Amino acid sequence: MVEHVDIFIVGGGMVGTAIAARLGHSGLNIAVLEQQAPPAFDPASPPDLRVSAISPASRALLERIGAWQHIEAMRSAPYQRMQVWETERSAGTLFDAGEVDAANLGHIIENRIVQLACTQALQQHANIQLICPDSIQRLDIQAGGSRIELASGRSFVARLVIGADGAKSQVRDAASIGLNSHEYPMHAFVATVGIQGGERDITWQRFTPNGPQSLLPLPGDYASLVWYHQPQQVQQLLQLDDTALIAAFSREFPDALPTLTHVVSRGSFALIRRHAQDYVRAGVVLAGDAAHTIHPLAGQGVNLGFQDAEALCQVLEQAVQQGEDIASLAVLQRYQRQRMLPNHGMQRLMDAFCYGFSNDSGPLRFVRNLGLKLANHSGPVKKEVIRYALGLSTPDQLLPTPLALLKPRLKRA
Structure with missing residues (x-):
């Protein structure tokens, strides 16, 4: 039939x-x-x-559609802030949902x-x-x-x-x-880890020449760690035991992150x-x-x-x-x-973020740091980035904003 x-x-x-x-x-x-x-x-x-x-x-x-009530009955991790920086020496940029009168920037959910x-x-x-x-x-x-x-x-x-x-x-x-299709020259290593201090309300992201590093809050004493790196380096990370892996995280990731206690699970995938x-x-x-x-x-x-x-x-x-x-x-x-x-x-x-930040060129590093500083001190830029994170802005709206603010500074210089 x-x-x-x-x-x-x-x-x-x-x-x-x-x-x-x-x-x-x-x-x-x-x-x-x-x-x-x-x-x-x-x-x-x-x-x-x-x-x-x-x-x-x-x-x-x-x-x-009536799905959110079921998510609330299970679990999620709301986050209000997003910290972005390139080096530990720089203050970076903190984006806060409160700057646009929003309750949060989003939820990390399985x-x-x-x-x-x-x-x-x-x-x-x-x-x-x-x-x-x-x-x-x-x-x-x-x-x-x-x-x-x-x-x-x-x-x-x-x-x-x-x-x-x-x-x-x-x-x-x-x-x-x-x-x-296009395959990126890096893979993603992901791990669910235990952290000290309980659930957080902030995501961290740092850009390095090899690729971004991120830590995302999860419910309870957990976080999701993402490490973008060259494929051979990711394979080496997969082979480490838990103690050696936590040591690698502690050595390579910023000191500002919570202390990691144990590894729950790990995996990797190519980026295409x-x-x-x-x-x-x-x-x-x-x-x-x-x-x-x-x-x-x-x-x-x-x-x-x-x-x-x-x-x-x-x-x-x-x-x-x-x-x-x-x-x-x-x-x-x-x-x-x-x-x-x-x-x-x-x-x-x-792609612009991936290749623009995963590069140790001096001129690019200068532009990146300048962009983060502008975003940190300019209300309109920060608000537009936050609106983008909230899903209220599109790429064409986001990209012109820092450029428009940068032009007057270049003219004065």
């Missing part, structure tokens, strides 16, 4: 489940496919290795918790079915209705297929959508920027990592995915209200026009 649905979402991760829950009141018949259910939440367990910095803009979406919360939210809607665990056996993308055959033997015909299935998207491949050449075809659309991946140094990956989700759902809801075909290329291109340029701009902005 073939089952007919309006929308078939491939990928029940954070973005896929958010899209489904966001469309819960649309009247559309929706199926969500996920290969493996996330483990249930255990409050006694230490935080997971994979976490995201959820911006206030993303929190607003999660509240709107990916699994966000996924669990969004899954609970979508299960409140009778028009959404979650298929998990299962996987695609065959996917034929057709403008008039795509055919999906699952490993379990179930078959579907969908008016619209949404690919929210990650960087190695099956949907993107099945739709023959090309991909531009990807951007789909198109987000849409007739009958198919990409969102989140299936459409784009970004350097994670500013924690914008999943936030861009949630912005995709909101924009796509608005386009689809408007099409339903106006009696249009939700799978038509004309409708789906409205979403692409909204999201492709901002996503590409954010990728380029992260």
Whole structure:
């Protein structure tokens, strides 16, 4: 028996489940496919290795779909301040949510918790079915209705297929959508660590010639440590025992960070920027990592995915209200026009930070220090950076601000 649905979402991760829950009141018949259910939440367990910095803009979406209440019932770590510096000798720049009258800059939350919360939210809607665990056996993308055959033997015909299935998207491949990619000359080493002094309300980030170093607060006596380095150095870090690893952290990271007590878990991953050449075809659309991946140094990956989700759902809801075909290329291109340029701009902005700061050139070091000093002493610059962190500003708005403030100083000099 073939089952007919309006929308078939491939990928029940954070973005896929958010899209489904966001469309819960649309009247559309929706199926969500996920290969493996996330483990249930255990409050006694230490935080997971994979976490995201959820911006206030993303929190607003999660509240709107009914997922935030489930996150609050589990755990998250809000942070009010962000310390950025290049060397320990410099004071660096402190960004504080209070400077724009905001409660916080965001929350550090385990990916699994966000996924669990969004899954609970979508299960409140009778028009959404979650298929998990299962996987695609065959996917034929057709403008008039795509055919999906699952490993379990179930078959579907969908008016619209949404690919929210990650960087190695099956949907993107099945739709023959090309991909531009670039591998960065550094890998990310990540670790969940215990800290002294309890939960903090601040994130730290320092730029070095080898790449950024970050420490993010987690609930309780834990933090997430991220160390970007050359691939061979990351492999060496993975081989160290816990004592030697903490010694390496203490030696290489700034003294201002909390004292590390133990290592809970560790891992690494390559850094690859990807951007789909198109987000849409007739009958198919990409969102989140299936459409784009970004350097994670500013924690914008999943936030861009949630912005995709909101924009796509608005386009689809408007099409339903106006009696249009939700799978038509004309409708789906409205979403692409909204999201492709901002996503590409954010990728380029992260490249500028990555390569501009991971360089020991004297002139570049001077410009970096000058930029941090300007940001620290200029209210408009700091406020624009904070608005960006809150998800209220776009790359094109952020980049001109320090340049505009710098020009008068250069003229006077």
